[in-house]
Amino acid sequence: MSRFVRPVLWTFGALAAGGLVFGALLALNIPYRTTAAPETTAAPPSHPPVAPAEMAAWVTDVRPGPDDRTAVLRVDLPSCALAPHARVTETAERIDADVLFQPPADPACPRTTADFPVKTAAPIGTRPVVVNAGDSWRLLTGGWKKCDKVLGCEPPADHCAQAWIAQLEFSAEAEHPGTKRACDQNWLIHDLSRRGQAANRVAYRWAGGGWTSFASATGGGCGEILAVEPAFPQALCRDLTPPS
Numbered sequence: 001m002s003r004f005v006r007p008v009l010w011t012f013g014a015l016a017a018g019g020l021v022f023g024a025l026l027a028l029n030i031p032y033r034t035t036a037a038p039e040t041t042a043a044p045p046s047h048p049p050v051a052p053a054e055m056a057a058w059v060t061d062v063r064p065g066p067d068d069r070t071a072v073l074r075v076d077l078p079s080c081a082l083a084p085h086a087r088v089t090e091t092a093e094r095i096d097a098d099v100l101f102q103p104p105a106d107p108a109c110p111r112t113t114a115d116f117p118v119k120t121a122a123p124i125g126t127r128p129v130v131v132n133a134g135d136s137w138r139l140l141t142g143g144w145k146k147c148d149k150v151l152g153c154e155p156p157a158d159h160c161a162q163a164w165i166a167q168l169e170f171s172a173e174a175e176h177p178g179t180k181r182a183c184d185q186n187w188l189i190h191d192l193s194r195r196g197q198a199a200n201r202v203a204y205r206w207a208g209g210g211w212t213s214f215a216s217a218t219g220g221g222c223g224e225i226l227a228v229e230p231a232f233p234q235a236l237c238r239d240l241t242p243p244s
Contacts (some may be wrong), residue, residue, distance in 0.1 A: 057084065057099040059131035060113070062144040068123040071144070072115050073099055073131065079112040080104040086116040095120055095129045127151060159185045159206055167210045168204065182236035189236060190223070191243040199243040203232065218242065 029175070057075035065071050077084060082102035089096045097118045118129075128136040128147060137144050138153040146152035150167040156163075160183035169178055174192050181189040181201070188204040188211055203225045204211035217224035222237035 015099050017221040052102045054100040055103050062137040065117055069120045070117050072117050074115050075099045076113055080109040086118045088118040090120050095127050097129055201243040
């Protein structure tokens with residue numbers, strides 16, 4: 001039996017010694033070195049592709065379409081413009097239309113003209129079609145007409161109306177409203193006013209689509225005006241005092 005007891009005692013002795021060593025290590029509080037998990041980098045968020053920038057072609061004319069809901073825009077654009085297409089938005093009062101395209105890679109691409117129909121949901125009627133971010137066109141008797149920025153789409157029949165006077169002041173770049181001194185349907189005398197300057201009297205004749213100046217005067221009466229245009233009616237200027 002002794003030959004079996006001795007190995008067993010050795011085994012228990014070895015285990016006891018190992019336990020003492022392990023206990024000593026715990027008592028020393030030696031930190032264990034652990035292997036950190038590898039850091040992972042989050043994938044960047046994906047973004048939808050950005051649509052190419054678009055430009056607006058310059059509208060040079062508006063023409064009738066095949067029905068009362070269609071107008072045709074004639075535009076100027078590069079001949080190699082990419083993906084040109086018409087765009088239209090409308091309200092009960094107006095229609096906004098343009099032709100958009102992606103600019104070509106070649107800046108030296110020659111320019112050309114092209115027609116693009118635009119179709120509205122409701123009949124166009126008397127609504128203005130606004131193009132080029134501010135130019136208004138309206139379908140009148142005889143076709144489409146570009147509207148004047150001051151007179152609108154249907155200028156008054158009376159040539160002495162304030163709308164015609166406002167147009168000439170706009171053309172003259174007057175800084176302040178002037179004074180209409182005399183007017184009939186063919187002749188006009190108007191005093192223009194500019195900041196820091198004395199009033200300037202100007203004589204106009206009707207030219208079919210608006211007033212055209214032909215003489216100026218610093219004094220009263222008709223002398224300076226008749227010296228330039230003897231046909232000017234003296235009844236319009238005879239009693240005028242100098243501009244002030």
